[in-house]
Amino acid sequence: MRWPATVSPSRSGCIRKIAAGDESCVILGRCADYTLYDNPNCFRIYIHAIPRARIDRVMKQFGLTEDEARRQIQLTDSSRRNHYRHFTGREYGKQEYYHLSVDSATIGVEQSVELIMECIRMWCDVRGTHPLSTI
Numbered sequence: 001m002r003w004p005a006t007v008s009p010s011r012s013g014c015i016r017k018i019a020a021g022d023e024s025c026v027i028l029g030r031c032a033d034y035t036l037y038d039n040p041n042c043f044r045i046y047i048h049a050i051p052r053a054r055i056d057r058v059m060k061q062f063g064l065t066e067d068e069a070r071r072q073i074q075l076t077d078s079s080r081r082n083h084y085r086h087f088t089g090r091e092y093g094k095q096e097y098y099h100l101s102v103d104s105a106t107i108g109v110e111q112s113v114e115l116i117m118e119c120i121r122m123w124c125d126v127r128g129t130h131p132l133s134t135i
Contacts, residue, residue: 006032008087009078011030011035012031012035015027015030015032015035015036015115016036016039019032019036019041019042026027031083031084031088033088033097033098034084034087034088034090037041037097041129043099043100043119043120043123044096044097044098045098045099045100045101045102045116046093046098046100046101046102047095047101047102047104047112048093048101048102048103048104049102049103049104050105051070051073052105052107053104053105054073054105055069055070055073056069058072058073078106080092081093083130099123100116100119102115104114116126
């Protein structure tokens with residue numbers, strides 16, 4: 001049985017319940033950007049990198065050859081695109097779905113984390129909320 005072109009009710013309900021909790025959370029994937037699109041407390045981030053950087057990272061992390069890494073990335077990207085389109089009816093990774101898009105290959109992973117944290121702090125300052133005050 002295939003799910004209709006919408007995020008499954010159990011998944012979206014779980015995501016909404018976690019996001020509505022008393023604590024801050026980070027949800028990776030799961031079409032959470034779509035599920036929480038109208039949630040004013042949700043800061044949506046898209047992290048990407050150029051193909052060469054992605055290939056090098058996958059080769060190093062998983063001990064793959066260049067061809068294996070390239071195929072794995074293509075398979076993963078295709079799977080993500082298809083999953084996202086199936087459950088949301090939208091194109092995966094479009095900039096207008098996110099508050100922030102970060103090219104992690106340009107400034108590196110550690111600097112990307114710092115950039116993201118600073119943007120969230122600024123977003124919280126503008127809104128007058130400070131869930132990250134202890135970080």
